[in-house]
Amino acid sequence: MTRTETVDTVPAWGVVGHDWAVALLARALTERHTAHAYLFSGPPGIGKTTLARAFAQALNCEAPPRCGTCRACQLIARDAHPDVRVLARPADKKNLGIEDIKALREEVALKPVEARHKVYLLREAEDLSEPAANALLKTLEEPPPGVVLLLTTCDANLLLPTIVSRCQHFRLRPVPWAAVVAHLEHTCGVPRGEAERLATLSEGQIGWATRAAQEPALLAARQEQAALLETALGSTTLERLRLAADLAERWTTAPASVREALATWRRWWREQLRASLAGQPVAFEAEVCWRALDRVQQAIDDLDANVNARLALEALLLALPRRPGGRHG
Numbered sequence: 001m002t003r004t005e006t007v008d009t010v011p012a013w014g015v016v017g018h019d020w021a022v023a024l025l026a027r028a029l030t031e032r033h034t035a036h037a038y039l040f041s042g043p044p045g046i047g048k049t050t051l052a053r054a055f056a057q058a059l060n061c062e063a064p065p066r067c068g069t070c071r072a073c074q075l076i077a078r079d080a081h082p083d084v085r086v087l088a089r090p091a092d093k094k095n096l097g098i099e100d101i102k103a104l105r106e107e108v109a110l111k112p113v114e115a116r117h118k119v120y121l122l123r124e125a126e127d128l129s130e131p132a133a134n135a136l137l138k139t140l141e142e143p144p145p146g147v148v149l150l151l152t153t154c155d156a157n158l159l160l161p162t163i164v165s166r167c168q169h170f171r172l173r174p175v176p177w178a179a180v181v182a183h184l185e186h187t188c189g190v191p192r193g194e195a196e197r198l199a200t201l202s203e204g205q206i207g208w209a210t211r212a213a214q215e216p217a218l219l220a221a222r223q224e225q226a227a228l229l230e231t232a233l234g235s236t237t238l239e240r241l242r243l244a245a246d247l248a249e250r251w252t253t254a255p256a257s258v259r260e261a262l263a264t265w266r267r268w269w270r271e272q273l274r275a276s277l278a279g280q281p282v283a284f285e286a287e288v289c290w291r292a293l294d295r296v297q298q299a300i301d302d303l304d305a306n307v308n309a310r311l312a313l314e315a316l317l318l319a320l321p322r323r324p325g326g327r328h329g
Contacts, residue, residue, distance in 0.1 A: 013054040013066050016206055017175030018047060024170075026065055034059070035168040036143040041156040041170030044259070045205030048152040051121055051172070056119040059148060060293035072115065088123040094255075095129035096122070101136050108139060118147045125151040125160035126304070133160050136236050140166040140187045142284050158202075158304055174204020179271045188213050203267060225264035229327070233323040240317040248310035251303065258309075262300050269293045288321050295319045 012022045023039075028034045038055070038181060040048040051256035056074045058066035060083070067073055087104065089096045104120055112118045122128075128136065136184045138150065149167075156164050156171075177199050184195035185204060190213045202209035203221070212218040232243055273289035275282045284292070295316055303310035 010182075011179075013051075013058065014068060015047060015051050016052050017173055017179040017204075018051055021051060021170050021172065022054070025058065029058055029065060034148065036147065037140050037151070037167040039148040039151045039153065039156060039159075039164060039167035039169045040151050040172055041169065043174060044154055044263075045202070045207035046174055047206055048172055049121070049206070050274050051170075052150040052152055053123050055150065055309055056081075056121065056148075059117040059119060059132075060084070060115045066234075069326065082113040082115070084119045084121070086121045086123065089127035096132055097129050098131040098135050101128070101132045105135065105139050106146050112146065116146070119150060120147070121150045122154075123152050125153045125163070125328075126155065128159075133163060137162055137166070141193070142213075160196065175206040176204070176262075180204065180209050182204050184209060184213055201267075210254045221260070226268050228261070228317050229265045229268055230323075232317060233320060237318065240320075241314060242329060244310060244313040244317045247313045251309040254301075258303070259300070262296055262303075266296045268295065269296060283323055284321060293318055 011017075012019060012026070015022050022308070038052070040052055042048055052074060054066060057068065057076045058075065060072045060081070061067055062070035062072050068077075072081065074248035076084050078134075079086050085107070087096060087100060090312075107122070122136075137160065143149065147229075151159075151167060153159055156169065180202055181192075181195045184190040184198055185192055188195075188197065188210060197213055198209045201219075202212070207209060208218070229241070232240055235243070247258055247261070268288050269292045272282050272284055273286055273293065276286040276289055278285065299312050299316035302315075303309060
């Protein structure tokens with residue numbers, strides 16, 4: 001979709017930008033061919049949980065296919081339905097543990113209180129510990145009737161292949177720019193110009209764009225992250241090592257903030273690359289930008305693969321180019 005196209009301002013199921021996925025899920029419901037487990041993968045903030053929650057509503061809607069206003073739909077929207085559970089890694093833990101999955105396995109054997117389907121939404125399934133993932137696998141292999149498991153993940157490669165193979169996999173892509181603009185303008189009441197700016201900054205992350213429209217602090221945080229990178233490019237080796245240590249320490253307590261910082265750095269280098277290829281005056285040549293982009297992506301991949309955070313971040317900071325006129329040492 002180009003930036004000049006118009007989009008439907010009332011998306012199906014209230015899900016923006018993933019019409020093809022909604023259509024497939026709706027058809028499965030109509031034909032009564034729903035699977036027992038679904039996996040929604042894709043970059044952060046593109047609507048994976050929104051789609052999963054909308055599907056849970058459709059599975060239990062009192063006025064099918066999915067009215068959004070009945071008792072079941074409203075309870076599910078508030079994560080308050082007795083038969084629809086949302087599981088995610090606790091903020092104070094690094095993983096979703098085996099005890100959580102054992103409790104899930106005990107619950108799925110019980111009859112639903114009022115719903116047609118018991119639904120369990122596991123957000124960020126890559127946060128499952130190895131024992132928890134193996135325990136979940138047993139439930140995926142022999143699911144009780146009427147139980148549907150919905151998993152979301154930023155990267156399906158971080159999950160056990162056996163888990164992925166037992167799910168119907170929906171690979172979601174960033175939401176088109178025009179769809180983000182329409183959502184911000186018509187649903188969130190954002191003025192057109194600001195909606196276009198946020199849509200550009202979001203790179204298809206409609207969740208981030210929606211939050212940024214409501215919370216100016218998100219934009220400020222992104223600007224601070226970009227400024228941190230620019231400072232690092234002019235820093236000495238020792239200063240870069242100190243920054244790597246600070247980020248590594250933050251990784252143990254607030255990994256999402258480090259992921260967001262690296263995502264911002266990746267966007268910054270993409271902008272530099274585009275400008276360089278367009279012949280605009282920038283500090284770095286296109287080849288340098290390509291290498292920096294690759295280094296940032298490698299650090300993101302290493303952190304997601306549980307490589308030692310300090311080593312991964314030091315390798316990144318030391319490999320980034322030095323801004324002309326930057327300090328040495």
